[in-house]
Amino acid sequence: MARDGSGTRMQVVVLPLPAQSHLNSLLHFSRVIAERGASVSFVATSTHIQQVRRRAEGWELHNFDISFRELPMPHLTAGDLDSQSTTMFPLQLIPLFEAVENQLGSHVDQLLQTICSENKNRVVLIYDVAMGWVQTVATKYSIPAYVFRPTGSYYNLWMKRTRDETMVVSPVNVSLKRCFPERFIKNWRRQRTQLGPAKGYIMNTFSALESEFIHQEREELVFGGKPVWTVGPLLPQAFFNYVQRLRLQTDTECMRWLDTQAPTSVLYVSFGSVSSLSATQIRELADGLERSGQPFLWVLRISDEAHLSTESQYDSACEFLQQGYERRLEGRGFIARNWAPQIDILLHKSTGGFLTHCGWNSTVESISAGVGMLAWPLHSDQFANSALITSELKAGVQVKEWQNAKENEMVSAEEVEKAVKRLMRSEEGMQVRKRVQELRNEARKAVGDGGSSWKDVDSLLHHFSQSFSE
Known part of the structure; x- marks a missing residue:
């Protein structure tokens, strides 16, 4: 051509x-x-x-x-x-x-x-x-x-x-x-x-x-x-040539941590590179993840600056968390500062779910990896994508029901805990995983x-x- x-x-x-x-x-x-x-x-x-x-x-x-x-x-x-x-x-x-x-x-x-x-x-x-x-x-x-x-x-x-x-x-x-x-x-x-x-x-x-x-x-x-x-x-x-184990990026501490976890047990948490949660919302999310008892890998970052000229530097987002959080969750929770190799994580055998903002790239990546989603949209096309994921494709569940309002809605620690258990441990979550595996095969x-x-x-x-x- x-x-x-x-x-x-x-x-x-x-x-x-x-x-x-x-x-x-x-x-x-x-x-x-x-x-x-x-x-x-x-x-x-x-x-x-x-x-x-x-x-x-x-x-x-x-x-x-x-x-x-x-x-x-x-x-x-x-x-x-x-x-x-x-x-x-x-x-x-x-x-x-x-x-x-x-x-x-x-x-x-x-x-x-x-x-x-x-x-x-x-x-x-x-x-x-x-x-x-x-x-x-x-x-x-x-x-x-x-x-x-x-x-x-x-x-x-x-x-x-x-x-x-x-x-x-x-x-x-x-x-x-x-x-x-x-x-x-x-x-x-x-x-x-x-x-x-x-x-x-x-x-x-x-x-x-x-x-x-x-x-x-x-x-x-x-x-x-x-x-x-x-x-x-x-x-x-290389994503579509994946058979059992493939690392597309250089080895990282979070990938080595994933190696220690049980198959399909880890919830991957990431909201992309251009949006940030408030300090109050980060505390609620952190509390909910802790209360869920589920292993998790959380990419915690402050969004890219307006110039978008380089990958943004980690900005001490963990100061929002209560003292001793990481120590209490050592072995069960891993916080990746600023960046993590998302596709590698989604392809890893230990990853069993993805708490996502429902950006279209993340949605397509999760489906193509066969990983069910916990939908937490923030803006843009993400609310529509979350409806597609949960209502139409049955490839995930909503973290909560969103209201027809202009103001931002807080997601409580209780709602986070409930949603994580729903995706990772319930019969509904098992059906989500089955469905998303079918979609993964169709993507390939x-x-x-x-x-x-x-x-x-x-x-x-x-x-x-x-x-x-x-």
């Missing part, structure tokens, strides 16, 4: 939003299409290019036609952020999204002009859905452009129906403003208005996971009747030769070539 139908070399330019989950998904997708013969230019800010290069270590890049091109890191100013916002949304991301649009437009324009010249205008562009402004540049140079959506179909349907006010009863019992601050909603709506000329949409999901909702998306013209390719789950290739079939996602990637690459003959 490195050449189009005329035999002329073609370049696929991949332009992700510079936020970790978006970067990772499109990095893995770049590898998928490069393995199938595509020539890929992965474009990101200088800081984020350094991060993706580290993630690509061990790829034997000489076997893939992937190059990395840098954009300057935009200058960020906090501006007038709503300090009274009731959403848990990481407000520090908003200045980044806006700075990328306001400061990088000319740099993206110049880079695409250069790439078009280098490749005789045989260029295809894939850009993140949150960067609709890029479509204007693509149109300027007549570049066939495709939109990458890093979220699931269930969430996309909820967003459309919320926007159209067509929902009578919603399984996602929170308002749109509960999920996103108003400033983000305005930005998102502006980006959407610019997507019209796109050739189609690429999604990090797979047919067996969301077939009903993918079909509904197409029926309801969620994407304006444009073609949709489901190419997930987008994960490290999807990306294997002849699987649904494998076929969609093949169809997409063919569409790239055909786009020049229109």
Whole structure:
């Protein structure tokens, strides 16, 4: 696929939003299409290019036609952020999204002009859905452009129906403003208005996971009747070669601790890299984990700072815990400061559950590892994802019932204790584990030769070539 139908070399330019989950998904997708013969230019800010290069270590890049091109890191100013916002949304991301649009437009324009010249205008562009402004540049140079959506179909349907006010009863019992601050909603709506000329949409999901909702998306013209390719789950290739034991990252203390635990006994606890719980909520969570009596591995961190330029440094979050907590739980509980190798943990034989914020990447990773989830959504698509996980897929349970309110709700230690026991020890939890094992097998079939996602990637690459003959 490195050449189009005329035999002329073609370049696929991949332009992700510079936020970790978006970067990772499109990095893995770049590898998928490069393995199938595509020539890929992965474009990101200088800081984020350094991060993706580290993630690509061990790829034997000489076997893939992937190059990395840098954009300057935009200058960020906090501006007038709503300090009274009731959403848990990481407000520090908003200045980044806006700075990328306001400061990088000319740099993206110049880079695409250069790439078009280098490749005789045989260029295809894939850009993140949150960067609709890029479509204007693509149109300027007549570049066939495709939109990458890093979220699931269930969430996309909820967003459309919320926007159209067509929902009578919603399984996602929170308002749109509960999920996103108003400033983000305005930005998102502006980006959407610019997507019209796109050739189609690429999604990090797979047919067996969301077939009903993918079909509904197409029926309801969620994407304006444009073609949709489901190419997930987008994960490290080694993930799907896992047999009994595989360490994808360097050895760590938490992995050695997991080695000492009984099979499927450990609850993994992590809320991702961009959100933080309050000090009061951390105390309640800590108390609930202790009271549950269940072994746990907890990644405790303060969210990344607004600049997002490096992995955030551990910020003494454990000071929120009562004195002697770790000593009391020595051997049963492990607190990883700031970071832990999530995929390695999910694949480990001792991991039996995942208390998660229900970010889409974490959701897909947990399903693909066959690990049931304890759903604790915070913002964005996470409430919709939690409803999909628990109500539709039966691949997890809610930590509590969320109310249709804008204010944040505290999860008590008692609720944590009850939810942990429900997932890890009850008959319902056993059924969840059985179901998620079935979904794990479907995920591996999807990306294997002849699987649904494998076929969609093949169809997409063919569409790239055909786009020049229109």
